[in-house]
Amino acid sequence: MPTLEQLLAETIPDGTFGGARPRPPQPRPSTPRGHCTACDKPYALTTEGLVRHHDRPRGTPCPGSRRLPSRPAYTPPSSGSTDTRA
Numbered sequence: 001m002p003t004l005e006q007l008l009a010e011t012i013p014d015g016t017f018g019g020a021r022p023r024p025p026q027p028r029p030s031t032p033r034g035h036c037t038a039c040d041k042p043y044a045l046t047t048e049g050l051v052r053h054h055d056r057p058r059g060t061p062c063p064g065s066r067r068l069p070s071r072p073a074y075t076p077p078s079s080g081s082t083d084t085r086a
């Protein structure tokens with residue numbers, strides 16, 4: 001049979017009556033990302049807020065490199081990497 005303190009801890013789970021402590025807010029990834037205007041792929045942004053330099057598959061620089069992103073991108077770190085690096 002649960003005690004009064006256990007019921008209170010479940011009802012008010014802020015640590016006042018013991019039990020689980022509230023979790024601190026999860027920090028967002030420090031690296032902002034944005035979609036390239038040319039190839040529409042998400043890339044990390046530079047400190048100036050520009051899409052970092054990247055190349056087309058043929059090895060030529062993408063025209064969207066070092067330009068403002070078309071829209072911001074947010075990829076949770078737990079969703080797995082979409083990098084094509086082997």
Ligand SMILES: [Zn+2]
Nearest residue numbers: 036039062064
């Ligand atoms: Zn691009």
